[in-house]
Amino acid sequence: MVKGLDKMPWKECERCSREFEPSGDRVPKVLKCGHTLCWGCIKHISHLDFIKCPFCKTVFVFSKRITSINF
Numbered sequence: 607m608v609k610g611l612d613k614m615p616w617k618e619c620e621r622c623s624r625e626f627e628p629s630g631d632r633v634p635k636v637l638k639c640g641h642t643l644c645w646g647c648i649k650h651i652s653h654l655d656f657i658k659c660p661f662c663k664t665v666f667v668f669s670k671r672i673t674s675i676n677f
C-alpha cells in the first residue's frame with residue numbers, strides 16, 4: 607500500500623511552514639482540537655504540563671499520548 611503525504615489535506619506545518627516528515631521534529635501531530643502541528647512546534651508551544659493551540663487558543667493538558675499519524 608502506498609502511503610504518502612500528498613494524500614493528506616496538509617503537507618506543511620501551518621505554524622512554521624516546514625514540510626512534514628515521517629520522523630524527527632517534523633512529524634505531524636494532531637491536537638485534540640483537530641489542528642495539526644509538527645512535533646517541533648508542539649515542543650515549542652508546550653508548557654510544563656499543558657499546551658495551547660496557536661490557532662484556536664484551546665488549552666490542553668499536555669500528554670505524550672497526543673495522537674500521532676502513522677505512515
Ligand SMILES: [Zn+2]
Nearest residue numbers: 619622644647
Ligand atoms: Zn511546525
Ligand SMILES: [Zn+2]
Nearest residue numbers: 639641659662
Ligand atoms: Zn486548535
